[in-house]
Amino acid sequence: MSSYLSRFIGADRLPRNLPAFDIDVYFRLPADTIQAIRDRFHADRLPGVENRMVAMAAQIVFLRTTGRALDNAPLLPPALLRALGAALQVQPPSIASLRSIYKRRETASEHQRWARRHLGIADVSKDMLAQLSSVLSTHAGDVASIDELVTAGAHWLYDQKVLIPADRALRDLARDAFAGIERAAVRTITTVIPADQRQACRKALFATRGDAGMTVLEWLKTPPRRHSPSTLNETLAKIDFLKTLHVHEWDLLAIPLARQRAYAQAIAGRPPSESRRRKDNTQLLEVICFLRMTLLDLTDSALFQTGRRIGDFSRQASGKTQSRQAQRSGDYRAGLASIKDLVSDATRTPEQRLAAITEVLDALGDLSPNSHAAVVREALSDDPVRVHSLLSAVSNLEFRGRPNDRSLNHLQQLRQWGAAGVNAIPADQKMAVSKVWDPLVNASDRRRAFRALEACTALELRKGLRRGSIWIDHSLTFREREQMLIPRDQWEREKSQYLSALSLPADPDAYVNPILKLVEAGLAAVVEAKNDGAVSIDAQGMLRLPAMDPLPDEVEPQRLRDLMYRQIGSVQFPDLILDIDALVNFSEVLLGRRAVDEHELVAVYAALFAHGTEIDAKSVAAMIPQLNPGHVAGAMRALESPGRLQRANRQVVEFQRQHAIAALWGTGSLGSSDMMSIDASRNLWNARVDPRRRTYAVGVYTHLLDHHGIVYNQPVVLNERQAGPAIEGVVQHNATNEGTRLQRLAVDTHGYTYPGMTFAKLLGFDLCPRLKNLAERKLFLPRRMDTPEGLERVVIRDVSLKAIRTGWDEMMRVAASILSGRVSATVMLQRLGSAADDDPVRRAAEQLGRLLRTAYLCDYFSNPAFRREIHTVLNRGESVHQLQRTVYTGKIAPERGRRRDELVAISGAHTLLTNVVVAWNTHRMQAVVDRWRKAGQTVEDTWLARMGPAHSSHINFRGLFRFGIDRYREMLIQARSTSRRSA
Structure with missing residues (x-):
């Protein structure tokens, strides 16, 4: 349900x-x-x-x-x-x-x-209560509060068609299950961590650090500041401190990661003095889990900052190289002009002219051809400080890697030389590096060769982290790939069950052969469309499509839409939120229970505004008279609990889908995904420049169903391919939605890669990219497949079926790991990016993805109705982006968005506010249509299908917020006689 x-x-x-x-x-x-x-x-x-x-x-x-x-x-x-x-x-x-x-x-x-x-509902029995107790014990590791566990128990009994008992009975079972999880966690901690380490951790965490009076706890939970070497150094200093407490040696896998994060958030969200007064076992749990999760998060942050710093070096070197090459080009032109003048100078003898020409050529320097990449490598090798400082800073991190990984070997070698004070490669030692780096690293100038080796190591370190050949054990994102995937022995034992869940065969040919037949049929359709003039191939071998004609009869739907919104009238944002909350109860999801009073309910709304708009906690408190900034900040922390905003969003979208008018917009099997950038301070460490708007921003990647509801959101880094987030959103939606599954996802060029096409298909849906670049509209075929006449210039025959067969089994293991939730598609697709060219799984996914994209493009080229459908759903996504920008008109403040949990909350709250507007508009549109039809007025379904609920001009999003709770008290606030206390 x-x-x-x-x-x-x-x-x-x-x-x-x-x-x-x-x-x-x-x-x-x-x-x-x-x-x-x-x-x-x-x-x-x-x-x-x-x-x-x-x-x-x-x-x-x-x-x-x-x-x-x-x-x-x-x-x-x-x-x-x-x-x-x-x-x-x-x-x-x-x-x-x-x-x-x-x-x-x-x-x-x-x-x-x-x-x-x-x-068919049975009375609850002792046996059923025993089963419920077991179920609650299982769920207790994944929820943040007892109230959520009570809700989970009620839902389980409902699914079993068993009468739900009184709240007190459920709550007692939930408390026992929660206490059991805590007891098991305490046993794990006391078994894994020696008593002296536990005592040292407690003492160190609440100790005062430095002269500022800040405790170590406050220092550790201070998020990274701006993108700079000092921020990276401070992050590394925190990691070093945690390692002195032996945090990196703890094996806490027996405690569910969700519980570890919940305990860590509990201590991070309150003052140190209050945490110090907690009971011994509770304090121990919170302290240990806080230290462990902080280490994992800081390690991820440090490696992300390291990769970005190395990218900065390359980009800055490229910029210097471009200006240098432009200057050298001018010098070359001036030299050529001088040589031309000397050749025609009759006042000089041939010997004099030859001597003068030689002087000009000597002044020009080396004229041998050199690529831009080679010049960039030279510029990096001439950087004596920054690359060396970065490698020295990260050298204490305990990198691990594959035995044959050269960058890890080089990093260890540089660490040994640095400890010995060596700053030049020994003359008799030849370093094993790639072919392009060999002339620089093994040059005669051994000091410059040393700097070249550092630059080579830095670039290879970044690639190794991205492809997973280098990892750190105390990390969440940059772990060893084997730790993320289904264990190999388990995969061999249960392969048939996993393949059954994926609906995939064990034999690669049984999967590929039907695709080849689809490609053949698609090619024939493209040839037919070309002969009919529906597509064309220009002189450069580019496949071109004519512009789509607009649909007829646009006037009537526009007039009806304008009249409908005049009937709906204007509304204040607080009233709109109350209307939808009374129908959906998303505030109950956000709190994990009904609000106990009006103050708590308004604080939840205020936290949504503070996270989901550019207004900060202080400004929101000024807009809502009954609150102060402390109340808003506390509620904002509560919204950072994992999963709550996502569940509230799903509930609002499901409400919107219940309306008959929404069925005219789509069935829910087609969706689109795209990134919207939110402006941010340039001092935010994870902000990057939006290439289109030329401002610093962070990205929010959203998945929109064809009836306009946003079903998934995720903060992403700008300027990176988004195939991983696109796939992850569909996997999460299909896993939590028991209704219509997403079967096709329309994306733009940044939302797909060839491996992305492959893993989307293996996970049960199709990526449908709209390609902007004509040069990408090529059709890839296996080498032995015949090319239809007339398509020779747009066909590339380089698909290797052998590579697909070689990597098939491991590719299935990766897909099963994503489907089972062991690893996210975002992380896995990053590991299989361009940095992993030599990976068999990457090669297999690349080749199969080319074949799948060819089959898709054949449909896209030859079927105008399909092409229009893809464009329509992408345009709907753009219209919702306009609404999102209306909700979030400013930029993220410099002190916001530094923590991953906070950035996820910003993304989720912004999406929830957008979904609330869409749902309210849909609800009011349905009411107007029902009223018109009841009065005998003609309203065609075809007109309604051409409208949309992403409208905002009738909503006042700002001003003094007043919440008329009294009208909705019964729907939103728990009755006093049965109020439940949160434990």
Whole structure:
């Protein structure tokens, strides 16, 4: 069941003002139930039979929707009674509770039993409670609070068709499961970490560091600042400090990573003085997990900064080289002009002219041809300080790698020479480097050769980290690839099960041969389209497509859309958020429970504004009078709990999909993904220059369904290929969505690579890129496949089927590891990027991806309807990007976005606010359409299909925010009599 359709599970009462939309979605009586109720009461001639029929229907729909018996509701919602009475064709009571309808409690109990039998719901038993306890113990490692565990238990019982018991019983089981996880974690820590190390860690973490009065805990949780050598040095200093506490030696794999991060966030989100007062075991858990997660995060940050610094060196060297080459080009032209003048100078003898020409040539220097890359390598070799300083700084990191990795060997050699004070390669030692570096590293000038070796090592270190041939054990992103994948012995044992889950054969030919037949059919279709003039090949061998004609009848949908939004009218952003929250209860997802009071609810909204817009906590507190900056900051920290924003987004999207008008926009099987950049300070360490807008920014990569809902978001680094995030979003969506799966994903040129095409297909969907560059519109075929006549200039026959067969098994292992969640597609696709050319998996994925892209492009070229569909969904993504920019109009403040968790929260909150606007517009559009049609006005579905909900001119996003909670109190705030305490 989807997250939205399950939002009433576990509820023990209904709000009095239940919306008509909820009644239609959750509490509608099916025909078989209506007939069963009529049959049940057909012989009842006693007074009040109609009331009892309505009460029976209420028992059934409440039990079916919530999984609980209708015991505690003081009053039934009048709108629900009217709807049930209309369905049963009887007169319902205007005001009713179970007590007013049932004069005898035995009758009410008998009706409840009948409802349970009708729905097939069993009473909870001791055996079922024992199973539930086991399930909760399993779930306890993945949730952040007891409230979330209670919700998980209620959902599990609902799926098992078992009556959900009272909240207290569930909460007791959840507490026991949570306590069991904590006890197991404490046992792991006391077993793995010696007592003296545990005591030293506690003492060191709360000690004061330096003269500023800052504790070590506060120092460690201070995020990296701007992109600079000093930031990298400080990050490395923190890593060195943690290693003195032996944190890198701890094996805490027995504690789930989600629990480690939850314990770490708990201590990071409160003052050190408060953490020091915690109970011994709780403090121990939080301290150890904080130190471990901090080490993992800092290591990732240090390696990312190192790679970026090396990239800076190359880019700056390239810039200097370009200016140097431009100057040398001018000198060459001036020299050639001088030589020309000397040749024609009749006043000099031939010997004098030859001597003068020789002087000019000597002044010009070496004229031998040299590539730009070679000149860049020379410039890096002439950098005596920066490369050396970087390698010296990172040399203490415990890099590991494959035995034949030359860069790791060179790094170890340089470390030994540095310890000995050597700054020149010994004359009798020849270094094994690549062919392009050999002239510089093994040159006669041994000091310059030493600097060249450092530059070579730095560049190879960056490549090694990206392709995974070099790694660090105490890292999350830069771990050894074998640690990320399914263990090899487990893969060999369970290969058939994994391949069954992927729906893939063990024989590569059984997979490739059908694709070859598709390619042959596609090529024939392209030839036919070329003969019909639908596509053409120009003189340069580039395949060209004509511009698509606009669809006819654009005037009527535009007029209808304008009229519809005038009917909807203007709205304040706080009112819009309250409207949707009352229908969706996303605040309950964000808190892990219902808000206990108005203050807590408003603080959640304020945290959404502070994360999801350019407004900071202080400004949001000024806009919401009942809050202060401390309340907002605390709520912002709570939103950083892993998964909460993502689940809230899914719930809002599921609500939007329930509307009939959304079905006219799409089915949910087609989507698009693209990156939107958010401006940031140039001092933010992970910000980069947006090439189009020429401003520093960070990227938010979003996945949009064809009915406009954003189902996945992820912060990304600008100027890097986005095939990994594109695949990861679909994998996550398909894994958590029980409805329609995404089958095709439209992306732009940056959203695909050849390995990306391959792994998308292996994971059950198609990447559909819109290629901007005509030179990329080539068709790749196997060497032995015949080229159709007329396509010779756009066909490249270089696909190696042998490479696909060689890397097939390992490629399946990688795909199964992504599908099972052991490694993200983002990390795996980075390991299989261009730096991993010699990797058999990379070669196999590259070759298969070329073949798959050819099959896709044949459809794209020959099928205009398919091409229009891809362009349409990409354009919808752009329209939603415009809405996103309206929500986030400014830039990220310099002190924001430095931590990974905070950047994820910014991305998730921004997406949630955008989805709320889309859902509200959809809901109001549906209401207007229903009202028009009920009044007899013609509204064509074809007109509605051409509209969209990404509209914002009628919404006031800024100003003084006032939340009218009273209208929605029953829907959003937990009733006092059954309020639940968060543990």
